[in-house]
Amino acid sequence: MAAVSLGATSIGFVFWPExxxxxxxxFAASIVQGLPTVRSVGVFVNSSVEEMHEVADKVGLTSVQLHGDESDDMYSQLSYPVIRAIGVVGESTITKVDSVPQDVMVLLDVHDQVKRGGTGRTVDWDVAATIAAKRQIFLAGGLGPDNVAAxxxxxxxxxxxxxxxxxxxxxxxxxxxxKSLFCEVEQA
Structure with missing residues (x-):
């Protein structure tokens, strides 16, 4: 729980077996039960609405992150706040993000059809900045103490x-x- 003690406002749990x-x-439920008031996010890849609800209810999640090829109609079928991960693939990403409803948070990550995140590679920050100027986003993709402030x-x-x-x-x-990451975030 070092991340929480350092200031993290959300903790993510990956529920994709691959x-x-x-x-x-x-395991996630045992951690969430001991958390102070931080958001708990479940990361899913191509799961059914029913499976996401079952896991979210069991764990006590506060939101779900769609990190696969889920259809846009899932947004309205989920009774939890949704974070939609979108792989950045040049300027075409802007159009894709524009199609996401405003009540769905967008997370920009590296496009990787196999790993679906956690690649250690960074996204195109220029494209991400263009999108962030129009709507709130979460930025992912290769962030660490060495580059998070930039x-x-x-x-x-x-x-x-x-x-x-x-x-x-x-x-x-x-x-x-x-610790280094949170220090850099404070300096940004």
Whole structure:
């Protein structure tokens, strides 16, 4: 819970079995029960609405993040706030983001059809900045202590999403990297 003690306002749990960061709903629930008032986000890839509701209810999630090829009609079928991950693929990403309803938060990440996030690669910050000037976004994609301040200054996102940039190994966050990251965020 180092991230929370350092100031994280959200904690994410990956419920995609093909991810190296996959956690079971039972494991996530045991962590969420001990959390102070921070948001708990479930990351899903091509799950059914029913499965997402079942996991979200069991774990006590506050929102769901769609990180696959889910259809746009899922937004209205989910009874949780939705974060829509969109892979940045040049200027065409702007049009894709424009089609997402304003009540759905957008997370910009690296486009990777296999890993679906956590690649350690950065997105095109110029494209991200163009989008962030029009709507609130979360910025992901290769963020860590070495580049997060520059990313925040360039893009001006609503928030950031970090994973591989603060890990000792997949799914295991390194406290020193987290401390450095939060120090850099404060400086941005």
């Amino acid at each position: 991810s190296r960061r996959y956690v079971t709903p039972d 990313a925040i200054r360039r893009v001006r996102p609503y928030g950031i999403d970090v994973s591989s940039g603060v890990e000792a190994s997949p799914g295991i966050k390194e406290t020193d990297k987290l």
